[in-house]
Amino acid sequence: MTMHQISHHLTDSLLMAYAADALPEAFSLTVATHISMCDECRARLGAFESLGGAVLERSEAVAMAEDSLSATLARIRGGAPVRDRPAPPRKARGVLPAPLRDYVGGDLDAVRWRPIGMGVKQAILPTSREASARLLYIPAGAAVPDHGHRGTELTLVLQGAFVDETDRFGPGDIEVADEDMHHMPVADIGDDCICLAATDAPLRFRGMIPRLAQPFLRI
């Protein structure tokens, strides 16, 4: 489905954590969205799920209740067959892959953008609080102000491209940035850039004192 050759992929540890269901929702969403665009990482996820299968296969058995099998067979016979949820009608391809459309409630035109200055807009997506996910809209040639990270930040390009100190990131590319990294992504001049960014940084405090304390306490 991609026209662009993806060159920045998910790390092993993110794929494994996603296979093991150990990621906060905002990260799972970002991983699922990248995989929707990237056949290579889809195949790698298959391998990490196989590792899950191998762990399950090797795990020590715990005795089932005495009537367990007959109870299960009774549930099978008694229950209405679970029908697959009908696949949602495949819409004409938009910019947003399916996992993201579920959170936005539609494609790009359904995003409720809020300006955050310098022409940059964002839309925060509803996920669990452990990490946050937002869509970022960066006008062509504009910069997102220099920001350091607490924790990990994933940035997935959905449209356009951005460039930072490390490299150029085009559609489908994902940047995995750690807390030591300070970067100033600049949208490519050719097109406005739309990204999905997820971070597990702690929420910022509004009050002055906690904010001052934050860097020292590393909360």
Add this chain to the structure above:
Amino acid sequence: MLTETHTAPRLRAAPPSQPAGLRAMSRADKRKGATGSVDAKHRMTRETDTWVACMIAVRDTRDEAAFARLFEHFAPRVKAFLMRSGADATLAEECAQETMVTLWHKAHLFDPARASVATWIFTIARNRRIDALRRQKRPEPEDLPWGPEPEPNQADALALQQESEHLGEALAALPEKQRVLIEKAYFGDLTHSEIAAETGLPLGTIKSRIRLALDRLRHAMK
């Protein structure tokens, strides 16, 4: 002359999207992995063979005896998996039964060219765990745009089942400290920062052990 080039059976390259090749665990190896897996020098061992046959009997003929065999082997392991993940025995029992009910009802989705029976059950149990333990949502990737796979390919299925078995052996052969960490990760005993956050020195040991484990598994899968 021309015919000679055709005497060797043409190995079918897996489409890049196929989540089958375990060798895909290693990005660099993916390309050669895609074509090199069909040699029949390893024979599928009886056990893997049995589970696939049972699944197909459940899928195609709704065979309850085959289901019972799968249940006997996998349900106690699913229960253990759920208990390790924090469910009490009652909830884990309930949830393991549900996993097996789902296996019955969704048997038509099982494809031996894509997953071993253990892997397929793992993915079902993972979803049951989310519901049972009220964990946070886990968005799934979009299905491939070109729809269902063509007719399952015997050679692909054989190769995948062999590789799965091989992976199980490689996991068992890991140094204990590494193996335990991999198991903990899948049982939900490690937080995402312990596995995945690209940060923090105190976590270094866990992460580097997992990395070593993955390197070894990858090496074994070559």
